[in-house]
Amino acid sequence: MTPRITVPGQLVNSAVGRVHITRYPGTITLEVAQASQADYIEHCRRIGSERSPVLLIFEKPLPLPPVEIRSYWREVTVTPGFEAVAVIMTGVVGLMAATATHLGEQLVAVLGVHFRSFKTSDEASQWLTSVCDCQVDEFDLMDVADAVLAIDPNGG
Secondary structure (H helix, E strand, O other): OEEEEEEOEEEEEEEOOOEEEEEEEEOOOOOHHHHHHHHHHHHHHOOOOOOOOEEEEEEOOOOOHHHHHHHHHHHHHHHOOOOOEEEEEEOOOOHHHHHHHHHHHHOOHOOOOEEEOOHHHHHHHHHHHHOOOOOHHHHHHHHHHHHHHHOOOOOO
């Protein structure tokens, strides 16, 4: 599927096989989180499943999302939930990466969902395809993730 700008400048979505891909190029608001979730639910409907594997791409994980967004994410992690979550944090290192990974673990991994963070799409694609049925090979998943990263989120 072709990457699509869901919220200009703030949200790019795509899917390949059973994997839903979301890229957050900017600061995350509650409206952006809700738009992402609506796209995920539509993806699950299209593939005929209640939940699927997810690949998230964060470009600016700080500032950390406020409590209202973290509460919303906690809620949607339970219902409808996710099969596995791979997170790519582009250009994020050190304490910032550790903080973002810890947030993800608190929201997802505590529920028994496979969760792991990565720096590159190839690492994330290899891991995600190894932990669940993505119905796409790691190289095709990597190609779509790279296409999502390459798109201008402002549509220019």
